Every structure is written in structure tokens, then in C-alpha cells.
Amino acid sequence: MRERHATWSALFAEKRATLSSYFLRRVAHRWDAQDLVQEVYLRLLRIEPADAANIRSPEAYLFTVAANLVKEHALLRQQQPLGSDELEQVVEQLVSPTNLEADMDSQSRQQRLGALIDRLSPKCKAVLIMHYRDELSYREIAERMSISTNMVKKYIVKGLAACRQRMAEYE
Amino acid sequence: MNESTHFDAVRQARRITEQAVGWYIEQQEPLSERQRAAFLDWLRASPNHVAEYFAVVQMHGDMKAAAALKQITATELVEQARRDNPIVMFPHMEKAMPEQRPVHSKRSTRSRHLLAGAASIAALALVWLGMAHWRTAEVRPQQARMEHYAATDTAQSLALADGTLIHLDRNSDIDVRFDDRYRRIEVRRGHALFDVGKDPARPMLVNVGGHVLQDIGTIFEVRRDSGGDTLTVISGRVRVLDAQKASSKGDDLPLPGVAIADLSAGQQIELDASGASPVHPAQIAQTTAWLPANISFEHETIANVARSFNAYTSTPLEIEGEQLAQKRISGVFHADNPQAFVAYLSTLPNVRIIRDADRIRVVSANQTETKSGHL
Numbered sequence: 170m171r172e173r174h175a176t177w178s179a180l181f182a183e184k185r186a187t188l189s190s191y192f193l194r195r196v197a198h199r200w201d202a203q204d205l206v207q208e209v210y211l212r213l214l215r216i217e218p219a220d221a222a223n224i225r226s227p228e229a230y231l232f233t234v235a236a237n238l239v240k241e242h243a244l245l246r247q248q249q250p251l252g253s254d255e256l257e258q259v260v261e262q263l264v265s266p267t268n269l270e271a272d273m274d275s276q277s278r279q280q281r282l283g284a285l286i287d288r289l290s291p292k293c294k295a296v297l298i299m300h301y302r303d304e305l306s307y308r309e310i311a312e313r314m315s316i317s318t319n320m321v322k323k324y325i326v327k328g329l330a331a332c333r334q335r336m337a338e339y340e
Numbered sequence: 341m342n343e344s345t346h347f348d349a350v351r352q353a354r355r356i357t358e359q360a361v362g363w364y365i366e367q368q369e370p371l372s373e374r375q376r377a378a379f380l381d382w383l384r385a386s387p388n389h390v391a392e393y394f395a396v397v398q399m400h401g402d403m404k405a406a407a408a409l410k411q412i413t414a415t416e417l418v419e420q421a422r423r424d425n426p427i428v429m430f431p432h433m434e435k436a437m438p439e440q441r442p443v444h445s446k447r448s449t450r451s452r453h454l455l456a457g458a459a460s461i462a463a464l465a466l467v468w469l470g471m472a473h474w475r476t477a478e479v480r481p482q483q484a485r486m487e488h489y490a491a492t493d494t495a496q497s498l499a500l501a502d503g504t505l506i507h508l509d510r511n512s513d514i515d516v517r518f519d520d521r522y523r524r525i526e527v528r529r530g531h532a533l534f535d536v537g538k539d540p541a542r543p544m545l546v547n548v549g550g551h552v553l554q555d556i557g558t559i560f561e562v563r564r565d566s567g568g569d570t571l572t573v574i575s576g577r578v579r580v581l582d583a584q585k586a587s588s589k590g591d592d593l594p595l596p597g598v599a600i601a602d603l604s605a606g607q608q609i610e611l612d613a614s615g616a617s618p619v620h621p622a623q624i625a626q627t628t629a630w631l632p633a634n635i636s637f638e639h640e641t642i643a644n645v646a647r648s649f650n651a652y653t654s655t656p657l658e659i660e661g662e663q664l665a666q667k668r669i670s671g672v673f674h675a676d677n678p679q680a681f682v683a684y685l686s687t688l689p690n691v692r693i694i695r696d697a698d699r700i701r702v703v704s705a706n707q708t709e710t711k712s713g714h715l
Contacts, residue, residue, distance in 0.1 A: 206394065210387040213380070227380040228367050231393070275402060282399065282406035288671075288680075293687040295417035301407035303414055313418050320689070322365065329361045331683045333392075333399050334354055338680075 209235050278336075285332045292316075293331070296324040350679060351695045360392040364400065487516045491530070495630065503537025504544065507651070509630045518542070531630055533561045533574075535651055545596060547583060551611050552596040554579040559651050560603075561627055568612035572627045573603040575656045580609060580616065605698070606654040625676065628652050635681075636672040641665060642685070646702070649678040654698075657682065661704025664691065 212234050216224070224230045286294055295314065299305045300321075307325075311318040363379055371379060383389055412420075489498060489506075490513035498506040500516065502523060508514065512530020523539065526547040536544050536555045546553040548562050548569045558576020563569065571580065580601045583594035600616050601609055608622035628651065635648050643665035646657040652675050659665040667688075673681050678700075685702050686693050694701040 206387050206391040210384075210390045213384050213390070216380075216384075221377070221380055224376065224380065226367075226371075227376055227383065231383065231390070235394075275405075279402045279405040279409070282402050283409040286406060286410070288684060290684065290687045290689075291417075292421040292689060295414075295421040297403070298407045298410050298412070298417055299414050301403045302410060305414075313414065314421060324687075324689075326358070326361050326365050327687045329365070329396065329399070329403070330354075330358045331687045332403075333357050333361060333396055334683050335680065336399060337353065337357070337395070 205235060205238055208238050212238075282332060282336065285335045286328075288335075289328050289331060293324045293328040296321055297328040300325060356386075356388055356392045357396070360389065360396045363393065364396050489514050489516065495632070500537065502539045502542075505535040505537075505647075507533040507631060527562045527564055529564050531561065531563045533559070533628070533631065533651055535559045535647065547594060549611060550583050550613055551600070551616075552581045552583050552594065554581060554596060559656075563627075568610055570608060570610050571603065572608045572622045572624070573605055574624060574628070574652070575605045575650055575654055577602060577604045579603075580611070624652070624654055628675075631675060633675055634672050635675045638670045639668045640670070642667050642669060642702075645669065645681070649673075649675065649681055652676060653678055655700055657700050657702060659702050664688070664702070664704035 209231065213231070286297060289297065292314070296310055299310050299313070300307075305313070307318040307321040310321045314321070359382065363382065366375065366379070383393065489496070489508065491508040491510055493510060495510055496508045498508065500506065500518075502518065504523070506514070506525075509531035512532055513528045514532055515526040515528065517524045519542075521542060523542050523544045524547070525534075525544070534544075534546065534555070536558060544555045546555065546562065548564065548571065551569070553560070553562070553571060555576070555578055558578055559574040560576070560578050561572045561574065563572070571578065579599055580603065581596040582598045582600060584597040601619050603609060603619055606622055606624060607619050608627070609619050610617040631651060635645070637645050637648070643659050646659050650656040657678060671684075673684075682693055682700060682702070685691055690705045692703045692705050694703055
């Protein structure tokens with residue numbers, strides 16, 4: 170079990186964004202997201218203290234629990250199972266999204282998000298766009314903006330939090 | 341819904357978002373053992389934390405695509421960020437700007453004259469009140485002369501020389517008379533919202549029928565209908581007094597008499613010839629429904645923008661720090677959503693938002709940031 174966690178951790182580190190958007194898409198359209206959150210939460214609570222100390226990446230653990238729940242749920246509902254236990258297969262499916270509805274949603278989400286980015290303060294906006302669009306590192310952004318890398322990080326946190334708050338108003 | 345409960349919920353949600361984002365960003369580097377434990381504890385503290393973390397993860401997934409929609413080059417971004425006075429382009433701004441210019445030019449000679457007359461604060465307010473759907477008038481009552489203002493077809497905003505701002509609804513009129521001792525205004529009919537400028541030497545007295553309202557630095561609304569008069573205090577405090585007979589000097593505005601009631605933020609009172617109703621809580625959103633839906637401003641100080649939001653809320657925004665207060669911005673916000681403006685302010689460098697029960701403090705953190713800067 171521990172070993173598998175390690176592998177999954179590595180995979181998550183690599184495929185973090187796509188994987189999470191994958192299961193969130195599943196959740197949004199096949200299951201009630203709130204039920205999932207509740208169930209994930211309950212499972213987190215059930216972790217024994219000794220085991221908790223051994224969790225190498227709590228984030229990967231979180232996604233693992235969620236992914237497993239989605240899978241169990243699919244089995245319970247006799248829907249097409251999501252494949253075997255192999256995470257690789259799951260990851261493969263990510264590359265070819267088939268749910269048109271979900272894609273439409275994500276497109277409108279991205280447009281809303283784009284509008285929100287324009288409303289940030291100019292420094293915050295510059296840092297976010299350079300980081301996410303141009304894929305510049307904190308250090309590179311810091312140099313271009315003549316600010317510390319610590320400030321770059323602060324702007325990213327501020328910008329994401331502001332965007333998330335505004336997105337929540339749409340929900 | 342109880343306003344303060346709602347307020348607490350909003351504050352709570354914002355804190356959780358900030359924590360979730362903070363944790364999410366922390367994951368980019370391997371967490372220390374202590375951080376891992378803290379993160380797990382945080383997740384286990386509430387299902388809301390788990391839900392918000394998922395939401396942040398999802399948004400992060402969209403972020404790349406959203407940022408990719410932007411045409412602006414990195415060099416332009418850096419240049420914009422470097423500018424001292426940021427102009428934030430909001431979607432409606434192009435629309436608001438051309439409508440504002442004619443107002444300027446039409447009154448430019450007068451404006452220049454007024455500026456020379458040290459009424460620069462009124463000129464500032466003129467810019468601020470250039471709302472898309474509102475006609476702007478600039479007023480400087482002369483001593484011992486009555487000025488009459490009426491709004492017939494459209495609502496109007498007035499900026500008085502003392503810094504007082506008045507929104508007049510349609511079919512409303514008021515008289516304004518300022519002298520060395522008092523600032524006097526009479527509401528003749530309709531709805532008027534007052535945001536009273538500070539001038540401790542000359543109290544502001546507002547006459548409404550048989551009553552005089554004495555303001556103590558505040559925002560309040562007066563409504564004169566056939567059914568009677570209603571006073572609603574948005575923020576600050578207002579004292580209601582009986583009106584005495586006019587003084588012998590031919591001053592046709594009555595002077596204040598006996599105090600009847602003191603109102604504070606969120607309270608309302610009905611007044612008519614027979615007296616006053618008990619003071620009761622007001623529905624602020626209902627009271628201010630006639631005000632414009634958007635707050636738009638061009639190159640205006642944050643202090644003044646915050647002030648215009650305060651006409652709509654019992655938890656006023658307070659900008660602390662002169663440099664921050666005087667920073668100029670442009671944009672359009674929904675008037676009923678000061679949270680959006682606060683969210684914008686929170687993205688400015690070194691700005692902290694402190695939410696008290698009766699106000700929102702926007703604090704400029706001047707102290708140099710600590711390296712450890714925990715999230």
C-alpha cells in the first residue's frame with residue numbers, strides 16, 4: 170500500500186492539474202460533488218495518527234481517496250467502470266476528454282476567469298499571466314518585475330484567492 | 341437574513357479561500373514534515389476546507405487556459421505594473437469615458453474658476469461623480485444666497501464645495517444655503533441621499549418638513565412622500581430635532597429645537613407633522629434601490645471610491661494609510677457589491693483587509709514584510 174502511494178505521488182506530481190480536473194469533471198457530471206467532499210472528509214478523519222505521519226504527500230492522498238471514491242461510486246451505480254486499478258489507464262483517459270458538456274463548462278469558466286484576471290491590480294495581473302501563460306518561474310518574474318521572489322509568490326496567492334472568491338460568486 | 345451573519349459567512353469563506361490557495365501554492369515544493377502535518381490537520385478541520393481545496397485545484401487547472409486568452413505582451417504587463425498610478429481597465433470603462441468628457445468641457449471655464457477659488461475638492465468630486473447614467477452638476481453656494489436644485493427626468497449628483505455629496509432622485513428638489521455658521525439644506529420633495537463633508541466649524545443641518553436633522557459625519561437618506569417623511573441612516577449618526585420657527589432675520593429655514601431621536605447606522609424613522617415613529621431597523625438595500633447600480637470612476641482616489649461604496653452599506657470601508665488612500669484607480673463596480681472592490685484592493689501590494697463588526701478596514705501595511713511570511 171505504501172509503495173503504491175509512492176508511485177501515485179510521483180504520478181500526481183507530474184499530472185497534477187490534468188488529473189484533478191479529470192476527476193472534478195467526473196464528479197461534476199456523474200455524482201454530487203458535495204457527497205464526494207463529505208465522503209472524502211470522513212475518510213480523512215478516519216486516518217489513524219500513526220498512518221497520518223506516514224503520508225508522504227497529503228495532497229496526493231487526498232486525490233487518491235477522491236479518485237477511489239469516484240470509482241467505487243461508478244461500480245455501485247453499475248455504470249461503466251473507470252477501468253482497472255491501474256492509475257495509468259485513468260491518466261490515459263484524461264488525454265481524450267469525451268464529455269462535451271463538461272468542455273463547454275470549462276470554456277465558459279475560463280472566459281470568466283480571464284475577465285477576472287483583468288480586474289486584478291496591474292502587478293498581480295502581470296505576475297499571474299507571466300506565470301500561467303508564459304510559464305516563467307518565480308525567479309524569472311521577479312527579475313522582470315524588479316521585485317523579490319517572495320513578493321511574486323505573494324502576488325500569485327493574492328491573485329488566485331481573489332479570482333477564486335469572485336468565481337465562487339458565480340456558483 | 342441577518343446582515344452581520346451574512347457578513348461573517350463572507351469573511352469566513354474568504355479566509356478559507358486564502359488558506360486553500362496558500363496551501364496549494366506551498367505544494368510546489370516538497371512540504372516539510374511539519375507542513376505536511378499542518379496541511380493534513382487543516383484538511384481534517386472542516387469539509388469546507390476539503391471542498392475549497394478542490395475548488396482551488398480546479399480553478400488552477402483553468403488558469404493556464406484563461407491566461408492564454410490574454411494578448412498583452414509580457415513587456416507591456418511589466419510596463420503597466422511599473423506605472424505609479426495604475427489604471428485598471430474594466431469592461432464598461434470605454435462606455436463611461438466619452439459621456440464624461442462633455443460634462444468636463446461644458447463646465448471647464450467654471451471649473452477653472454472654482455479651482456482658483458480653492459474648491460479643488462469639488463473638482464475632485466466632479467470627476468468621481470461622472471457616472472455613466474447620471475448628470476453631474478457642480479455647485480458652490482454663495483454666502484447667504486439660496487441655491488435651488490431640482491432633478492426632474494434623471495437622477496442627479498451634486499458635489500458641494502464643502503465636500504458634501506448629494507444624490508437626488510428623479511422628481512426631487514432641495515434648497516442649499518451655506519454661510520459662515522451653518523450649512524443648511526432643505527429637502528422640499530423626493531429622495532435625497534447625503535454624504536456629508538467634514539466641516540466641524542459649520543454644522544450641517546437638513547430641514548425636512550417640521551424637523552431638522554443634525555448630522556455627525558455620516559451618510560443618510562431622506563425621503564419625502566405624500567405619506568410623510570422617512571429618514572434612513574446608512575452609516576454614522578444623525579440627530580433628529582423639532583424645527584423652531586424661523587429666526588427674525590428673515591432666514592426662512594427654521595432652526596433646530598428639541599432633540600427627538602438619535603439614529604445610528606442601519607436605523608430608520610418616520611416623521612410627519614404629528615411627530616415621529618419609534619426608531620427601527622432599516623432595509624438598506626431597499627432604501628438605496630434608486631441609486632445607480634454601478635459605481636464608475638476614472639482616475640479617482642481609492643479614498644473617494646470607497647466613500648461612494650459607503651452610500652450603500654452599513655459596514656463602511658475605511659482606507660487607512662495616506663499613500664493608499666490617495667492612489668488613483670479607474671473602473672466600474674456593482675454598487676451593491678463592495679466585496680468585489682475589497683477583493684480588488686486585497687490584490688494591491690502590502691494591503692491588508694481587517695473586517696470588524698461595523699466596518700471594513702483596508703490597511704496599508706507599511707512595515708517591511710518578514711521573510712518567513714507565513715500563510
